[in-house]
Amino acid sequence: MEIRQLESFIVVCKELHFTRAAEKIGIAQPTLSQQIRALEDELDVPLFDRVGKKIILTQAGALLLEYSTQMIHLLENTHNAIGEFRSGQRGTLAVGVLPSDLDYRLPNLLIKFHAEYPNIKLKVVSSIDVLNQVLENEVDFGIDLSSVPDERLVRIPLAKEEYVLVVSKEHAWADRESILMEELRHIQMVAFPVGFTGRDLIDNWCRPYGFTIQAIMETASVTSIVSLVKANIGGTVIPYPLIQIMDEPNIHCIRISDNAPVRHMDIVYRADRYLGRTAQEFIRQTIEYFK
Incomplete structure (x- = not known):
């Protein structure tokens, strides 16, 4: 054989x-x-x-x-x-990440890692199904939302991030600092399509209140979602750290005061996966970066 x-x-x-x-x-x-x-x-x-x-x-x-x-x-x-061992810290690392985090959250981390390890080829794969990438060995590890425990996987907590409602400065609610979760049913939304991680998280959070997001427009790009919000087509609900990094002057964040949706971010990799020194260093830098 x-x-x-x-x-x-x-x-x-x-x-x-x-x-x-x-x-x-x-x-x-x-x-x-x-x-x-x-x-x-x-x-x-x-x-x-x-x-x-x-x-x-x-x-x-x-x-x-x-x-x-x-x-x-x-x-x-x-x-x-x-x-x-032979190459002296050469090789390739493959990392699976959610699209919105690749666009805004991670570039500074990637720049820092490359400065310290210029001989490592870093392949960053954008996907809405990071967990499957990890399980299928398509990537060395992923940065993903927390999910149910799986004995095949190792999870390292990274961050807990609160979602906020984001509207245009021209929106009727632009003078508000907070709302109740129940009030989300009364606002026109732009959002990710159903099946995307962020959309499903919000819909699941809304269901106990008897509704889910009814989007007037759906798009797979967080950049286009924010552009639509700026044009006052509707509001959206996204993680506050993400909107902070965008630093958009023409949008307004409204806190959900009673039961704000949150996402828990983890580094995840297969328990039987070999992680070399450079992979371990990338994980260490990622933990520090999210802190």
Whole structure:
């Protein structure tokens, strides 16, 4: 059993189609089929049920997938550890972050880290599903909202951030310093689409009051949301530290006095993920930065 065979097997499991898997790997389909047959012969069990042109993972195949994935991750960790040792702090770090935080919160952190580690290539991936990026090993770690405990993950708390209502200086509520949560139902909103982390958090906070956000406009960009607020199309609810960093003179923040929504930010990574010295240093700097 060779690593190359296991890597090919994992791709077939993801695609459930030999031709597509072969194209993704970059080999001929007959060569891929031969690799899988060799695995089945060695293990003396079928790994896939072939139903016409479709394939389905067998129970033995599912078991091999579980252990193959662990072995590939362990091998990657080994390469990363030895590579870091040999190269003298060279290499690549991949970090998953929420789009709004990448646009406004993190640039200064990235600049500082690069100044201290100019030989490290830092890949920052914007996503509304940071947790899945971490679990799928697409990134080394993520900066994400807190969620339910998961034994596969390590979480390091970063910050607790309060949401505020943001309106234009021309808005009818621009002279108010605070509102009640219940009053959010009476204001026209611009917001992220349903399914985005920030939107879902606010909607879940509103539900006990018998409503959810009814947006007149939805956009996936926090920059455009703020532009729409400035144009007095509607208000929005976003974290106060984020609006502070934007430093927009033509908007007004209104505190939600009785039960303001909050978000808890964490650094999150897989418990079985190797974190080298540079990754640990980036985490340390991130913790300090959010303080």
